[in-house]
Amino acid sequence: MISRLFGYFEEGVLNLLITLMTLLVFTEVVARFFFSTGFLWIQELTLTLCGWFVLFGMSYGVKVGAHIGVDAFVKTLPPKAKKITSLVTALICIAYCVLFLKGSWDYLSQMYQIGVPMEDIHFPQFFLKALDPDFAWETLKIDVDDGAVPIWLSQSILLIGFSMLTWRFVELFIAILRNQTTGLTFANEAKESMHLIDDSAQQTPETNKNDGEAK
Template sequence: MLTRFFNYFEESFLNILISAMTILVFAEVIARFFFNVGFLWIQELTLTIAGWFVLFGMSYGVKVGAHIGVDALVKKLPPTTRKYTALLAISVCLVYCSLFLVGSWDYLKQMYHIGVPMEDIKFPVAWVAGLDADKLWDLWRIDVEDPRVPVWMSQSILLFGFIMLTWRFVELFIAILRNQSQGFSFHDEAKESMQLAEEAVSHGKSHNNNHSDPQVKP
């Protein structure tokens, strides 16, 4: 039940992020080309959402096999060797995630203590006006007089994203140990391109047959 809920939340959140990014870019283009005005906060927010989409989507890509990899050699290995090769690869990935988790924690901790704000994205003044200024700064690092969003908030996805990615790698590691999976599943661009090419050729042949002139028999 919990896994199903998380999977639904994961896909829904990614859809919300990509939809919000599309709407913001569209609004910025309309404002610039038709009204000759620009909004700096839209640019910064779009970049932030793009970062969230990529870092949040890393773990989802592992789950659905959307990442691109080179497995031509691994596929030729015997099943047992392939299993241990996959376990070794995941172990390396877990070390990589651990390094980023430590680095992300140190970076966000420094940003929190210093209280560095973003350049153009602010909280609504009416929302922070009635709050206690000291508590707001001590807890969230938000300045009531200039309520810009703290950097540690906008970039907290660094920590969350790699926690989720680590979780997916651990899940895959356990699945391989239990012989429930053979290893990483990658997105095959070559296979997809061949399928699209075959569909295009089939569609072209069908189109030509439908528009060919009927032969007149004597």
């Protein structure tokens, strides 16, 4: 139940992020081509949202099997050897995530202590006026006089994304132990490409027939 609700939450956040990026890019294109102007904050915000989309979507990619991998050798192994290999693979992935979590924590801690702000993204004035200046700086590292969003806040997705990815690999490790799955699921680009070719081949005769009838 919790996993299902979390899955809905992931999909909702990813849909929201891609929608916001689309709207921001569309706004920037209209401003540049029709009004000969632009917004620096839109560019920085779009890049930030793109980073959030990628890092937030890593764990979802593990869930739905969207990542690319090479499993030709593993498929040839007997069931027991395949299970052991999958468990070792999951452990390596967990260790990889832990290393990135440690690095992300160190990086964000330094950004928080220094109070480095973003260049072009600022909080709205009504939000800044509602903050106590001492609390804003000592706790959130927000300078109410400048109003720029602190980097530690905008890049906190590093901790969020790798925490979620770690949880997915731990979940996968447990599932392999319980024989609920055989291992990581990868995207099969070759198979998807063949499906596209077959669909195209099936549509072509029908299209030609319709064109002939139209003539």
